Amino acid sequence: MSTTSAENGTADAPAGERPSTSYDAHFRVWRGDTDGGGLEDFTVEVNEGEVVLDIIHRLQATQAGDLAVRWNCKAGKCGSCSAEINGRPRLLCMTRMSVFERTDTITVTPLRAFPVVRDLVTDVSFNYQKAREVPSFAAPEGLGPGEYRMQQEDVERSQEFRKCIECFLCQDTCHVVRDHEENKPAFAGPRFLMRVAELDMHPLDAAEEQGLDRKTTAQDEHGLGYCNITKCCTEVCPEGIKITDNALIPLKERAADRKYDPLVWLGNKIRRRE
């Protein structure tokens, strides 16, 4: 097809030319479904500046039209393209090919903690179920829309946790559930324990006034006690959220205060009688 790409200043070089910086890489991609599957070998072109997701897309377009993968924004903002690259949970769109040697074999597998649907796509419904188990923001009584006043330094703690793109890499890597299906019912996982912390630190959340102690429920209903702060979740977080240090440890401290503080215990007793 003839084009007038020169007119639109930023258009590409004509298609078909292969730049000198490109090379062929060796990929192994897990393919299969609920009935099982295995690693399949591919040799595929790689160009300068590309990320692993680009290579997966090239496989789809040229060698495996039905290769299943989730993705949306391709800019690390939506958290859809989570998978494991050489065994490490990562976003496919934020993993540059330049971090590998040209001779490396790059192995791409689906998230291990969740059941496979097909190829690189897993069933992440566990996370949506856990989201429903966390009681929502409790709006303060007597404050109408437009009347909320909060200081920047007070919202910043929760804002850090709201950077979460729900890629579920932390849920995937957390050793409490990674190879322990039996822990799933009792454990919300780092993402949703962090959600409890976020609401607990929200300057205007009125849960406590409405009879809900988020700290205690973190321990009693969301399995905070299972976490032994190995920080695996923090290490894989593509947003760099300090999940363990800033959310889980403070939540543990607050929950512990609740449990052993006799005054809090007494206060709770009295409130319950009302």
Add this chain to the structure above:
Amino acid sequence: MTQVERRQWDVVIVGAGGAGLRAAIEAREQGLRTAIICKSLFGKAHTVMAEGGIAASMGNVNEGDNWQVHFRDTMRGGKFLNHWRMAELHAKEAPDRVWELETWGALFDRTKDGRISQRNFGGHEYPRLAHVGDRTGLELIRTLQQKIVSLQQEDFKETGDHESHLKVFQECTVTRVLKDGDRVSGVFCYERETGRFFVVEAPSVVLATGGIGKSFKVTSNSWEYTGDGHALALLAGASLINMEFVQFHPTGMVWPPSVKGILVTESVRGDGGVLRNSDGKRFMFDYVPDVFKEKYAESEEEADGWYEDPAKHRRPPELLPRDEVARAINSEVKAGRGTPHGGVFLDVSTRMSADVIKRRLPSMHHQFKELADVDITAQPMEVGPTCHYVMGGVDVDPDTGEALGVPGLFAAGEVSGGMHGSNRLGGNSLSDLLVFGRRAGLYAARHAESFAAGERPLVADAEIDRAAAEALRPFTPEEVAEGGTPENPYTIHQQLQQSMNDLVGIIRRDEEMARALESLAELRERARHAGVEGHRQFNPGWHLAIDLRNMLLVSECVARAALNRTESRGGHTRDDYPAMDREWRRANLVCTLTDPDATSGAGAGAAGQISLRRREMPPIRADLLELFEKEELIKYLTDEELTA
């Protein structure tokens, strides 16, 4: 006959971005059983990509702001082609929609006195955008998502079922809106995971599917943006307006090639970033058009002074509306003053400290560092225009969002047309989603309630059979002629993107657009032979083959309308008609399907599938016109309109 599961709901929302979720919340709060159908996982919609903020004249940073000023800015940005009623409703209701988010748990950045902070943006007279760093869209989606979960928690307490009144069918795609006579009766869908078909019967359907950017090669849009809602509306008998107006955001990444087109937020300029060409010149001073001359600075000194003291200085020209900045960048590159990778330089490192940049623009810092090895606290970014947004969309009633001529079909957000005229201002999209999402949800609920039990429109088996056959066609494509090769949907998609990018891109001319139409006819023909491998379970090749129908339809609308409008305005720039023409201001180009009974989107040959007609816009209400000075109106309106 195809056996498919039928489910009954009151209101169906197609799409789970800002508009869809806000519509769903409203319909559910009106007491109606509401189903949301979305192509991706719940919470992943393209709205998360919105960075800068939500425009709403709360007046938290500058008390001079109010809805009238916001209305004026919106009309100017759209070069007065906006539907004035939509621009009015939007400006009036945006503050309430933002404040409401706080009561659902949103945490915006704050002013010193604890209110919602507001930042400057292109085309907005005052700091107006409520924001959360540069990830405002994520905050919006998460807040709406969590509000929906909280409604489901309430329903669980009542009924023991989280999904009794509000259910998200995630990773499902709608391929047809179904009708009973003239009235909407439901939607036909497939589930991506299994490939299974199902029908949702409902008297009200809200389209909230976003835009069409995936028809262009260089785009900030995700794979979902295949114009589904635009095409569904056309196929259901609705019309599209303003399809010639496509916004090329001035600042997308240009390097490395694999990230080309990814958005660089306008906040970079709102917070003081300057644009320079390869000679180091701040070129935007040379590109201030006449209609904006009085409002923008003429020297670097004056422009720099504005950041400290906006009352005494005029705005820097980097903050002109997006269409102006995109054209300027395009011209600089074309004149040979571009960067090594074919963009221009955008530099924020000279005005702000590294700490401030990391706090105010964290995603941009991260994005450039991770994807391009550029540290924006010390180095300039290379940027160039990228296809970002379509101003055109479903022709709707401005108050209710109901598609004209199709009772029960509603549209909100990017898929609807009129609100933004020929060019959208940054920040006006998130507010549009909330204002018109709520309205569409409300009126969709009322429409559904208007039917007595047993009186609802019905879904006929024959219609289901037709929709199922159409969706399955990629598995049994038409045979290619002897000697020909079977077509690959990915290849057709790539050629469509290249064609639209090159021939109906940021700068347009007659013979190129005519060639685009020929190329679309050829691609349409080839799409009939596009087959897919494998089976129906989570098969992206199949999904793309289905989406191609939609992209081919909307691309034809864009090309046909662009060829017809012989002037330049907003997101439609013609080399052969470079001036804005006051006569054209009053005209909407309306696209409809030529043959509504055609069973396939393919076919129709070179004549195309789209008919175009010109329609006069309603005159702007007198009290709204009075918000402008006469000298300004003369630039836009005809003498006849001014004396009327």
